[in-house]
Amino acid sequence: MSNVDRKARLTGAEIIWATLEGEGVREVFGYPGGAILPAYDALRKFPIRHILVRHEQSAAHMADGYARASGRVGVAVATSGPGATNMVTGIATAMLDSIPIVCITGQVGSKVLGTDAFQEVDITGITLPVTKHNYVVTHAEDIAPVLRDAFRVANSGRPGPVLVDITKDAQQATAEFDFAAAASEKLRDHPMLSVSEQGIAEAAELISTAKRPLILAGHGIIHSGAMSQVRALAERAQIPVACTLLGLGSFPASHKLNLGMMGMHGESWVNHSIQEADLLIACGMRFDDRVTGSLATYAPKAKKIHIDIDPSEINKNVAVQVSLMGDLATVLDQLLPRIRTRDAAAWLHSIDQMKGDAAVRDIKNLPDNGHLYAAHVINDLWHATSGDALITTDVGQHQMWEAQYYKHEQPRTLITSGGLGTMGFALPAAIGAKIACPSKEVWAIAGDGGFQMTCPELATIVQEKLDINIAIINNGYLGMIRQWQETFYEKNYECSPIFSPDFVKLAEAFGIRAAAVTTRAEVMSAVETARSHKGPFLINFMVEQEDTVYPMIVPGAALHEMIRRPSSNPLIETASDV
């Protein structure tokens, strides 16, 4: 029976699920506990699948992965106190990457709020800076309106996480439930959003007169669903495209105008192009320090057009000449009729020149020296999956190699913790993504360090019978930490070597099939075994231990001043010598 159209007197607990059902929620990720038990007691009456996690941080990451994979709001549920505080890292991860999730926490009874009751914590106070908004609900009749408002907030404007803290007595009390009447009254846009006719005209003029324009493609393209508009802009005016980490997939990797990823570990020609450009068209990106390098020397020759739905991002890091504050797809729809075709052969040719000898240095063209490099693994995985898998990653070296060597053609096929850089994200995010997209081939790629942060979720995979493949890039170090220690701390590898259990045995203990790979020759066959196996499969790739992600821009250095791989070590360098 659908509860959406039903008007009835329900308990607060029932109202929670009925409202979620009304909002289109079919799956939630959670963990029960005392203060949320009334809600769990009522769950069986509703057509909602509950995925039992092993740690509440993972519940938030799963909701996050679910949202990133599907574009729908992800929902995580936890109890009061430690259940709620455990979610904080997951909430902050979603906040930094603008992901719409709704986190529901139980809270102690309203009569004892503020008394340090058992498992009481001020979770709305704790999460205030890492949520888009949060609520405390102490009355059953407020649950439906607040939850509906939470969905509106999470998914409107610049998306973000919302937390709803519901006291136990509010779950136990009864109230009239009327889903339609509980619709959010506030349907406001940010009042400063403004796309003026003059702004559009100025942007069109800048684009038509630019000699060396560049599109900076960010996560906002995917949020807005502006992939076709960005592509139309790029193709019509022959403007090359550089992607942020979270913008990967917003523009087809194989497109001839796609230069690749920009920033700290972007290929050299991408960053050189930015520094040489005379016009940057920033689409749904926020000039994060990881993509700009030193702001003082960033894109010195370029005028900037910034299109973003969050007015507080305009002129935050980089001063821009034209700002178009609005939904990206809508703005580009207004702009596109003004864009004329133009000849960009000279600019595209000069970017080609910037690539220099990158092709001969490319991993694919290097002889096998018997070592297994992470980049090989990622590149082979890309080949094996025809670039069509949904990949989640943790943070660190493997994440950057993924960004460099797995070519994403479609949006929502790379799910990675960009802004917060959260270790342990990949595995739970993969679970959320697989729940959202059951027919999609999902691979979680994690380092040996990050994997150990959330590996109990292997049990969740088994319990929920999920067909997820896991690739551990195992180098025996916290790889990016080691790389920084190598580069900035005179190879003082303090606390970065990390012991790991035998991941194959670990997986088998959970009932998951697994294999270890130590040579490049084994990579493809292991990947194929994992792909053809019905059910989860874990591969422990024992890769070169002291391998380094290049190119690399030292924090605070200019974008064009990158550290290059020593030429005596002709391995996975793909940057040029320009």
Next chain:
Amino acid sequence: MQHTFVAYVEDKPGVLTRVASLFRRLNINISSVTVGGSERPNISRMTLVADAPPAAGHRIMASLYKLENVIQVDDVGRFSSVSRELALIKVATTPKTRSHIFELANVFRARVVDLAPGSLMIEITGSESKIEGLLQVLNENEDRVLEISRTGRMVMRRGHHTSRVLEALGDVESQNGAASLPTGEALPEEDEIGDYTNESGLPHQKT
């Protein structure tokens, strides 16, 4: 530079924390904040004064608007406006000094609202500079001022461009402080004394 914002916010628990937390996150000190009722039911009006670089004004306003409980923000420092503060000042007195303090209060058009053996309390309303002026002369005798309580600044734009009118007109741009200066009538400041420059750098219009 000193920024002055007027914000209409929902009158709910925690809203002040959200606003204050925003400034905290930006590492901007709030030099004064006043909160109270407004012309709209269940909506409070805040006047926030903060020192920040000139360019920070846009970001602060845009960030305030990202708070769900914030309904409207006006960067009033950029407009001709009336700015007031109220202060209660308790002054130590002796039978000899009492009448002198009465005189000082009179000059500043302040009122004596409590008189007790050994002390009296002065209520003064006006611009910050006027209150500073009174405190300056009271402090000439070091042990005279016992307590000071100041409300912080409250500000209202001059003329008929009230928030409600702007809203009715759908004039979002000037609500946001992006429009040109409104031409409010130059009303006399009846109780002004001392320095006639308000905090926004715009001269008070005096008779």
